[in-house]
Amino acid sequence: MIKVGLCGFGSMAKGHAQMLQLHDGVELVAIADAVEENRKKAAAQYGVKVYESGEELIDAGGLDVVFVVVPTYLHNPLTIRALNKGCHVFCEKPMALNPQLCQEMIDAAKKADKALMIGQVLRFWPEYVFLKNTIDSKLYGKLLALSMQRVGGVSTGWQGWYLDEVRGGSQLFDRHIHDADAILWMLGKPKEVYAHGCSRDPRTGGGVFHSFTEYYYNDDMVVSAEGSSDTVEGFPFTATYRAVFEKAVVEFDCRRKPTVLVYAGAEPFAPEMEGGVEDLKSGMNIKNAGPYFFEERYFFNCLKKGIKPETVTPESAMQSIAMVRAEVESAKTRKPVKLQ
Ligand SMILES: NC(=O)c1ccc[n+]([C@@H]2O[C@H](COP(=O)([O-])OP(=O)(O)OC[C@H]3O[C@@H](n4cnc5c(N)ncnc54)[C@H](O)[C@@H]3O)[C@@H](O)[C@H]2O)c1
Secondary structure (H helix, E strand, O other): OEEEEEEOOOHHHHHHHHHHHHOOOEEEEEEEOOOHHHHHHHHHHHOOEEEOOHHHHHHHOOOOEEEEOOOHHHHHHHHHHHHHOOOEEEEEOOOOOOHHHHHHHHHHHHHHOOOEEEEOHHHHOHHHHHHHHHHHHOOOOOEEEEEEEEEEEOOOOHHHHHHOHHHHOOHHHHOOHHHHHHHHHHHOOOOEEEEEEEOOOHHHOOOOOEEEEEEEEEOOEEEEEEEEEEEOOOOOOEEEEEEEEOOOEEEEEOOOOOOEEEEOOOOOEOOOOOOOOOOOOOOOOOOOOHHHHHHHHHHHHHHHHOOOOOOOOHHHHHHHHHHHHHHHHHHHHOOOEEOO
16 A cells, blocks of 8 residues: 655645545555644544644655645755655645756655656646647647647635745746646747736736746747736636647637647547546636546556656656746846746
C-alpha cells in the first residue's frame, strides 16, 4: 500500500483528497492544514490523522508520498522537506516562483533519488493531449497560428495569498502558467516573449491579473495566450484554444459540448477522446475532474513501476517558471524579452 500524506486542505487539496480515494494500492493516511475548521472536516470526512502544518505531517514520518497542495510560496520548503525525509512528492503547479527555487527542489529529488512531479495538468487533459498529438503527427499539415485563453474571476485563497505577488506570483504564475506550460510542451521554447497586462480589482494591488502574451518562434507561426483571474463576478470560467493548421482549424471551448471541433471539410466533427470522472464534486472551477485523476493515476503508476515520471519532468516544469518570469519582466518593462 502506498501511504500518502496531503499538505493542505484548501480548495484544490479537497479535490485531490477525493481523487486519492480512487486508486488501487493507494491510501490517504494524513492531512495537514493551518485552519482548524479544515482539519475538523478532513478528520470527519476521511478518518485520517490530522496535523496543523505540512512540516509536522512530514516530520511525523511513515509516509511514502507527500502531496504538496498549499500556497505557492510554500511549495519549495515543503517539497524539499518531504524529499529529505525519503518521500516521493507530487507538488501542485506552479513549481515555485523562480528557477532558482525550482533548481533546489530538483537537486533535493536527485539527492534523495525520489520522484518529483509537478501538477501541470494540461499534459493529461484530453483536449490538450489531442492538440499536441495533432501538431506532432502533422495530420493537418503545419501549425500556423495558435491562440489560447484562460479567463475567470478573482481568487483570494487562504490569507489572500493569491493576490500577493510575493506569495502567489500573480495571475501569470497561477492561472496563465497552465497555457504557458502547454505551449512549451507542445511547441518547445520560443525565442522571445512579449507580454502586456493590467488589473481591474483593487484587491490585486496593481499586479498583472489580466495578461496577453505573444510567443515568437519564427515568421511562419503566431502564438498567443490570454490569461485572467480578474473578471467580474458572474462571468464563467473559460478555457479555449484555436489552432490553425494548413489543412484544418481545431477549436476547443470548455463551455461548449462537444468541447473540441475540427474544421477540415464541409462539416465540423468532434473527435473522440478519453472521458472523465464526472461525479466528483471537486469544488474547482471545472465540472470534470478527470484530468486531475489522470495525472494522479500516471504518477502512482510510475511509482508502482519504480520509474520517474517523464510526462512532466521537474526540469520541464522549471522551464515554464523561467518563461513566465520572462513574461512578468516583459509586462513590467513593456518590452519583449529574449529567452536564454
Ligand atoms: N492544478 C490546478 O488547476 C490548480 C487549481 C487551483 C489551485 N492549484 C494550486 O494548488 C495550490 C493550493 O491552492 P488552493 O486554491 O487550494 O489554495 P487555498 O488558499 O484554498 O488553500 C491553501 C491551504 O493551505 C493551508 N496551509 C497554509 N500553510 C500551510 C502549511 N504550512 N501546512 C499545511 N497547510 C497549510 C491553508 O490553511 C489553506 O487551507 C496552489 O499552489 C495553487 O496554485 C492548482
